[in-house]
Amino acid sequence: MTLWRIRATVDDRPGYLSVLTASLALRGVNILALQVHTTEAGAVDDFLVDAPDTIDEADLLAAVERGRGRDCWIARSEARGLVDQPTRVLGLATRLVRDPDATGEALRALLGADAVTWRPVRSAEAVGVDRARMRLADGVGGVFELSRPAPDFTPAEYARAQALVELAATAARRAAEQVTLVLPDGAELGVRPAGPDDLPAVLRLHEQCSARTLHRRYLSEAGRPSPDRLRRLLDPARGMTLVVVEADSPGTGESVGVDSSGAGESIVAMASLLGEGDQAEAALLVNDDQQRRGLGGALLRRLLAHADGAGYAAVDLHVHASNAPMLRMLHRLGRPLTLDRDGPLVTVTFPLAVRACPTGV
Missing domain, CATH: 3.30.70.260 (ACT domain)
Incomplete structure (x- = not known):
């Protein structure tokens, strides 16, 4: 046969x-x-x-x-x-998550193309399928061109290929957003945007934090928040959440931000920026063992920079009046701020320079 x-x-x-x-x-x-x-x-x-x-x-x-x-x-x-198409596509997607630069090779393997090239997009250039030629937009100002002698490409193949290109672009952006934070004591920690897959590691972070640390973060005696609430914090509708990963934990180093399973990582802190209207609210949670090392200030500077670039008018933080270390840290940021006390709660507001957002952004 x-x-x-x-x-x-x-x-x-x-x-x-x-x-x-x-x-x-x-x-x-x-x-x-x-x-x-x-x-x-x-x-x-x-x-x-x-x-x-x-x-x-x-x-x-x-x-x-x-x-x-x-x-x-x-x-x-x-x-x-004999490997069915969904299995092949999933395998290629896994490869691109780990190595976004392999997009051309993945497209060649997916479609059996004999030529895959990339070049900058020309003005008013269309993407799509033209018989045995295909053009795919990669989202960074370029286009992939594919060709094969036969058979002609189909719309379904175009949709699969475009999905792989977009996945690779997302993985590349996340890898670029990963940074190594050097603390004043010389320790190195990885900082990256959070995602829903970080929930297991974030749950472990909350289990390791003391009741006092959790109370200062959530201003409640209820203890640890529910997994559903944490899942919403990790993937907010507006804003962003950063997580801090120990540099020597599994999944860190060059692969941090690419393997987002969170199953083996040790997350030691998280910082959230939640937008509502023209203002945003920031909040920090740092493991007890990592406090007083400058980590909270470094995270808050990143959140404020992101809020400034996103066009928010101000960022609020709600701090318990007894949390003197946090209040001192906020003053040491060197930014203008106002304080409004209501009983045991202090609302710290950082006004930002309001910028007009470009049309359509």
């Missing part, structure tokens, strides 16, 4: 696919996998088949034509073709 790939177009009408499969079955051809690509010209059916050794390309072409197929393309296949 021999493996073949067959791609043919049939009318997108009830029963037409069964006519084609019956024509192949009459010649002892076993269909191992099938993908259907909907196009304006009809349904493009992509088969992986196992055919008797006595059948050659001409026999398969004749079987397809008798089954009302047209625009047929046939080629020998290999055993790796």
Whole structure:
């Protein structure tokens, strides 16, 4: 038996696919996998088949034509073709999360392209599919161009490829946002944007914090917040959350911010900026063992810089009046601030320079 790939177009009408499969079955051809690509010209059916050794390309072409197929393309296949398309796409996506620079190789593997190039976008240049050529926007001012002799690309293949390119761009942005923070005592910690997958490590952080530290963060005697609330903090609708990871914990180093599972990382602090209207609210949680090392001030400076660039008018922090170390740290930031005390609660407000946001941003 021999493996073949067959791609043919049939009318997108009830029963037409069964006519084609019956024509192949009459010649002892076993269909191992099938993908259907909907196009304006009809349904493009992509088969992986196992055919008797006595059948050659001409026999398969004749079987397809008798089954009302047209625009047929046939080629020998290999055993790796037995891996179904969703499994192949997931494998390539995992590779891109770890190595966004491998986008070109992933596209070549996904689509069987013989040429993949990248270049800056020209003005008014369209992306999409033009028979055996494909153009994909990468989101950073460039475009990937792909080509192959046959068969023609389909809209479904374009959608899969564009999704991989966008995934790689997201992974690259997250890796670029990862920084190494050097504390005054010389220790190095990784700081990166948080995500929903960090929930297990953030739950461990809350378990390790003392009741006093949690009370100062959440200004409540309720103890640790619920997982649902933490999940919302890690992925806020407006704003951002940063997490601090020990430099020698699993998943850190060059891969911090790429492997976001959070399962093996040790998160020692988190800082949130939640936007509402033209103002934002900031909050910090630092593990007891990491306090008084300058970590809170470094995180707050990053949050204020982000809020300033995002166009917020001011940032508020709610601090318990007994939290003298926190109040001293806020004054040491060297920014203008106002304090408004209401019983045991002090609201510290940092006014920001308001900038007009560009239209459409």
